[in-house]
Amino acid sequence: MEQSAHILVVDDHRDIRELLSKYLSKNGFRVSDADGGVKMRQMLKTAAIDLIVLDVMMPGEDGLTLCRYVRENENIPVILLTALGEETDRIIGLEIGADDYLTKPFNPRELLARIKSVLRRSQSMPREAEKPNEPEVLTFDDWTLYVHQRELVSPDGVTVPLSAADYRLLVTFLKRPTMVLSRDQLLDLTSGRTAQIFDRSIDNQVSRLRKKIEEDPKNPRMIKTVRGGGYVFTAKVTGKVEDATFDDVDEENDI
């Protein structure tokens, strides 16, 4: 069932970004890059990233800071690139939660091996190990989506059955309201796939979802089409983080 993994390379040097992108693409991965924290966060929001390759030495927010950020806000494995071969860096990196690290200069083949190894590991785990701090209930217009229960309740209080694809698409939209998402982005975010030429599956999926949640699917009010751009979810979305059930107690603070 596996699609090629989507890797995000974060480094402030363009030459390194391009080198790595080229090399990894050639080896069958889908690759995006970012020149710093801002771009990285943006990418995380608009693409389904499977693994991040992150340079430690960067102006502005450094790699360790970003690594910690990823650890706290996403559930994506990180491989750190460090210029110093120092043990301290390694230890800090692993403590902060990097999944592996590599000291520069390194052989691209080595990086490739590490990436494959980390992916193998992370895929043997439940892919949806829940991002930390995710809301469990999302409301929009007068609709309510119970995220964990995968249950959508209409303004009338009726539960509307959602297929797996409906659900994924809806969640994708709800997490990014007012953001115009291209078909490519939507495909990546919902299924982790890359669009074929003439790929219309997203159009179709949108059409199906509209039939379920739009009052008048011919004149959609929530999922608007942006001609030449993609789709936007325009309704106001509010999220609630409910009481934690025992499964997400990652706390070790006293209560």
Place this chain on the structure above:
Amino acid sequence: MEQSAHILVVDDHRDIRELLSKYLSKNGFRVSDADGGVKMRQMLKTAAIDLIVLDVMMPGEDGLTLCRYVRENENIPVILLTALGEETDRIIGLEIGADDYLTKPFNPRELLARIKSVLRRSQSMPREAEKPNEPEVLTFDDWTLYVHQRELVSPDGVTVPLSAADYRLLVTFLKRPTMVLSRDQLLDLTSGRTAQIFDRSIDNQVSRLRKKIEEDPKNPRMIKTVRGGGYVFTAKVTGKVEDATFDDVDEENDI
């Protein structure tokens, strides 16, 4: 009756992990690995591990700490790998509850022998000697499962008979609510088996369990299907240990 045992190798050095994994696989075991405590805990949560091979010297949480954790929270035999040939380590290790230990460098064949010996020993004991600190009563929706008694009571107060497979599957779900579990994972967690191609036994088991606990088995509310992914248990689960409320297994602070 035995399926091959599932062994978890915990070591911070990749080369050692890979070496051991390869060697043990070649000798008929199913093997997973972890590079530290975090990954180890994740693996314990998502796979049915029969034995842990644990390196003592590791950055972050060291092997002895992890060994104690396993002893307190799981019922899985541990073999410690120690770099020092010191008597103290051995004593500490055995005091902490390791089932055996090996000093590095060691011959893989030696490890193999110890593993087989420990497994033989642990299997001659009651296999399900219950994890320490496990809740005895689990409630979900308005259902109650008395874990030790293997008794499930419906919202109406009626006791619903569960077969062994029903029980194992239900407990598997109750311990991992909101977590999407693949058929492979479910098969491993419930029966310790590896899926054959076209293995539909889990589908069937889920279907049978749904008939017993879902109000409308055709529109399941608790055990949801994730197309292409597996199944999720979506109801909120609370657990009780005797009379204290149940905190999940992530704690390592004294209470």
Place this chain on the structure above:
DNA sequence: CTCAGATTGATACAAACGGTTACAATTTCC
């Protein structure tokens, strides 16, 4: 304003996937 090309929506269809039933093999329990 009109028309051609491009873009999007809707429908039809096929392949893949999952639910269910029946049945056989196995175990459990009198």
Place this chain on the structure above:
DNA sequence: GGAAATTGTAACCGTTTGTATCAATCTGAG
């Protein structure tokens, strides 16, 4: 030892979802 229950396998069928196709709509050039 035999009946009943359990559990894996196979088969059938409904649903889901991607692709193809055609109609509707939009855009911009003339």
